[in-house]
Amino acid sequence: MKEPFLLSSLREGETGLVAGLAAAGSLRRRLLDIGLTEGTPVRCLLHSPFGDPAAYEIRGAVFALRQEDSRQVVLNAIAQEAAL
Amino acid sequence: MTAGRVIALAGNPNVGKSTLFNRLTGLHQHTGNWPGKTVENARGRCTFAGQEYLLVDLPGTYSLLAHSAEEETARDFLCFGHPDACIVVCDATCLERSLNLALQVREISPRTIICVNLMDEAAKKGVHIHRQVLENTLGIPVVTVSARDGRGIEKLLETVEKVCTEPEKGPLPLPVPEEARRAVGVIEPVLRQQGASLPQWASLRLLEGDTSLKNTIKEQWKIGGTLLDRTLILAQKELEKSGLTSETLTDRTVASLAKGAEEISRKACKNKGRSRVSQQLDRILTGKWTGIPVMLLLLAGIFWITIAGANIPSQWLWEGFSWLGEAMSAGLIAIGAPPWLEQVLVMGIWRVLSWVVSVMLPPMAVFFPLFTLLEDLGYLPRVAFTLDHCFQKAGACGKQALTMCMGFGCNAVGVTGCRIIDSPRERLVAAITNSFVPCNGRFPPPLKGRFLSHQKGKKKDRYIKYSGP
Numbered sequence: 001m002k003e004p005f006l007l008s009s010l011r012e013g014e015t016g017l018v019a020g021l022a023a024a025g026s027l028r029r030r031l032l033d034i035g036l037t038e039g040t041p042v043r044c045l046l047h048s049p050f051g052d053p054a055a056y057e058i059r060g061a062v063f064a065l066r067q068e069d070s071r072q073v074v075l076n077a078i079a080q081e082a083a084l
Numbered sequence: 085m086t087a088g089r090v091i092a093l094a095g096n097p098n099v100g101k102s103t104l105f106n107r108l109t110g111l112h113q114h115t116g117n118w119p120g121k122t123v124e125n126a127r128g129r130c131t132f133a134g135q136e137y138l139l140v141d142l143p144g145t146y147s148l149l150a151h152s153a154e155e156e157t158a159r160d161f162l163c164f165g166h167p168d169a170c171i172v173v174c175d176a177t178c179l180e181r182s183l184n185l186a187l188q189v190r191e192i193s194p195r196t197i198i199c200v201n202l203m204d205e206a207a208k209k210g211v212h213i214h215r216q217v218l219e220n221t222l223g224i225p226v227v228t229v230s231a232r233d234g235r236g237i238e239k240l241l242e243t244v245e246k247v248c249t250e251p252e253k254g255p256l257p258l259p260v261p262e263e264a265r266r267a268v269g270v271i272e273p274v275l276r277q278q279g280a281s282l283p284q285w286a287s288l289r290l291l292e293g294d295t296s297l298k299n300t301i302k303e304q305w306k307i308g309g310t311l312l313d314r315t316l317i318l319a320q321k322e323l324e325k326s327g328l329t330s331e332t333l334t335d336r337t338v339a340s341l342a343k344g345a346e347e348i349s350r351k352a353c354k355n356k357g358r359s360r361v362s363q364q365l366d367r368i369l370t371g372k373w374t375g376i377p378v379m380l381l382l383l384a385g386i387f388w389i390t391i392a393g394a395n396i397p398s399q400w401l402w403e404g405f406s407w408l409g410e411a412m413s414a415g416l417i418a419i420g421a422p423p424w425l426e427q428v429l430v431m432g433i434w435r436v437l438s439w440v441v442s443v444m445l446p447p448m449a450v451f452f453p454l455f456t457l458l459e460d461l462g463y464l465p466r467v468a469f470t471l472d473h474c475f476q477k478a479g480a481c482g483k484q485a486l487t488m489c490m491g492f493g494c495n496a497v498g499v500t501g502c503r504i505i506d507s508p509r510e511r512l513v514a515a516i517t518n519s520f521v522p523c524n525g526r527f528p529p530p531l532k533g534r535f536l537s538h539q540k541g542k543k544k545d546r547y548i549k550y551s552g553p
Contacts, residue, residue: 024331026152032338033146035181040342046366049375050473053482055366059346060355061178064469066476 007042007056007065007073015043016075023072035059036073088129088136089248092165094158094189095173096182097144100201102126104173104231105141108241132241140167146181148188149292149338156296162193163282164304169195169247171240176206176213176228180349184341186222187258191285194252196224197243204230211355218352223256257284258344261336267291267323274315278307290316291323292337293330369463375470382463383489386454390524394446401446405438440525447524451493480517481510488514491521498523 010016018040021028035058036042043057053064095101109128126141142161143154162170170193174182179200190196200213219226225243229236260268271287280286280301289297290312298316302309323333368374413430458464464486472482483505491498498518505511 029147029149029334029338032335032342033149033184035184035342037335037339037342045363046370047372048370048469048473049372052473052476053469055370055469059178059180059342060349061181064465064472066472 004074004076006071007075008054008067008070010042010044010054010056010070010075010078012044012046015041015079017041017077017079019074019076021072022074023069027069027072031069031073034063035061041079042073042075088131088138089168090138090140090166091244092140092142092161092167092170092193093173094142094162094170094185095144095201096146096175096185099144099173099175099182100231101144101173102141104199104201104229104237105139107231107234107237108137109139130241133245135245137244140165145185147185147338147341148192149289149294149334159192159297160300162189164300167193169193169197169244171197171199171244174198174200176200176202177209177211179211179213179353180345183345183348187341187344190222190224190256191258192255192282194254195247197240197247198222198224198226199240200226200228201231203228203236204233211353214352214354218348221348221351224253255282255285257282258337258340260284260288261328261333261340263326263328264288264291264323264333264336266326267319267328270319270322271315274311275301275305275307278305280305280307287319288333288337291319291330292334366466369466370470375466379467379470382458386451386458387492389454390447390451393450394524397446397449398442401442402438405434405442409434409438444525448493451524455489455493478513479510480513481505481507484510484514484517487518488521491518491523493524495519495521495523 004019005016007016007018018036018038020038021031021036023031040059045055045057045062047054048064053066054070055062055064056070057063093101093105105126105128108130110130128139128141130137130139140161142158145152145155145158148155148159148162161167170189172182172186172189174186182200186196186198198218200215200218203213206213213228215226215228225247227236227240227243229240231237268284268287268291271290272283275283275286286297286301290301298312301307302312320330323329328336369378409430412434413426416426416429467485467489468482470482471485475482475484484502486504487498487501489498490501495518498521499515502511502515502518505514
């Protein structure tokens with residue numbers, strides 16, 4: 001198993017599994033609300049032209065997260081997408 | 085007091101809740117393709133089989149646990165507003181997410197109906213929903229609809245009628261986590277004694293540290309503040325003994341909801357995944373080199389169509405109004421009105437009015453439908469996504485690009501649209517700076533003036549451009 005890393009460092013096309021959230025308070029609730037609970041697979045779909053907000057597929061829906069927010073999400077495993 | 089049954093309409097943002105509401109009530113509340121359109125409860129009436137229903141459109145929320153104003157409004161109405169039934173509108177294209185809220189509503193509303201909307205879009209995306217499986221797993225009625233073309237609406241109303249006339253099933257609470265059981269055991273009897281309707285659910289929320297709910301409970305259920313506070317402190321101690329804190333208990337609740345939703349959707353929903361075409365399109369629309377040129381071209385195209393296309397009806401309107409004005413002044417002179425009156429009425433009031441209408445109405449009538457088209461195609465969120473970084477540098481939010489574009493049509497609409505921005509500071513920035521976007525009544529005078537005077541070839545028309553706002 002790899003070292004834990006942050007969602008913000010996930011590259012396009014990669015899928016990671018959520019290990020936990022570093023955020024507290026309302027941001028934490030918001031991230032939980034969009035489905036980032038432990039064990040959830042998150043796939044990075046694409047980055048915006050300037051690289052900052054990136055689009056992630058979480059539980060079947062696409063969300064754009066800013067880096068400051070995606071840095072609060074800790075992942076612990078990476079799964080290379082077999083198809084595509 | 086109420087003539088009809090009260091039906092609450094809950095759902096995530098952007099699941100077509102407002103479209104369904106409009107379908108049911110015929111009341112045209114503007115709907116938008118982004119979160120947070122409904123901040124206050126919109127109400128509308130609808131009649132089915134001789135029974136009148138009062139529909140309350142709750143703000144779109146992902147959950148009833150978090151502490152945003154929208155979520156509190158929705159939760160308070162469901163808990164303390166005593167609706168006769170609640171329809172939870174779900175998105176067929178991502179059922180799992182919608183089910184999270186559905187499970188929470190099911191916990192507190194004794195008569196819940198699941199309405200899976202956007203079935204047409206789901207079919208396009210290759211998502212299949214087994215209605216019967218969903219209904220059996222959830223234990224509450226499920227109706228599938230496509231609110232946009234009205235399919236399934238009749239069935240939904242039939243179900244609402246059936247649910248309202250049958251004896252209520254009662255809320256279906258989720259199991260209490262093992263470790264929290266003792267703590268809940270401290271609060272629950274106290275709440276029950278005071279006649280609270282959802283003692284177990286409320287106990288858990290209080291243990292999670294929901295202060296806004298605590299205050300509402302004190303008001304609504306007439307529970308003495310000191311009694312409640314003291315019980316809560318005891319219960320918190322009990323909770324800590326079991327090795328939990330408010331924070332970890334919240335995490336558990338959220339995780340168990342997510343898990344529940346995941347399981348149900350796995351049973352009831354077959355998904356083929358996102359289509360390749362839409363993925364490729366996204367790459368172009370938000371790509372590193374293509375995103376911004378495509379956006380500029382599209383927006384330039386819209387402005388060109390708006391300005392060029394609006395000139396023709398503008399001219400017709402202006403000619404029509406001028407003809408009417410001349411007829412009026414001829415009429416006034418014929419009945420012997422003094423010249424100053426004719427000047428005030430026709431050259432003053434009438435002319436200004438006709439200028440404003442003929443300059444402002446046609447561009448709006450062209451611009452807003454075009455903008456709506458982009459919205460329906462889902463392009464606008466992608467613009468926000470592309471531009472967010474630039475706006476971030478200025479301490480603003482990418483969604484401001486949309487409200488600014490709306491501002492080109494009308495600043496009032498642009499400012500109202502700012503509610504789509506979540507962060508209060510960014511929302512304020514967007515609202516204040518919106519007035520710097522020249523709306524179509526204030527397009528740069530050289531540009532617009534030339535268009536108009538070129539079209540009409542009349543000497544006075546150059547002044548038309550100064551009619552604002």
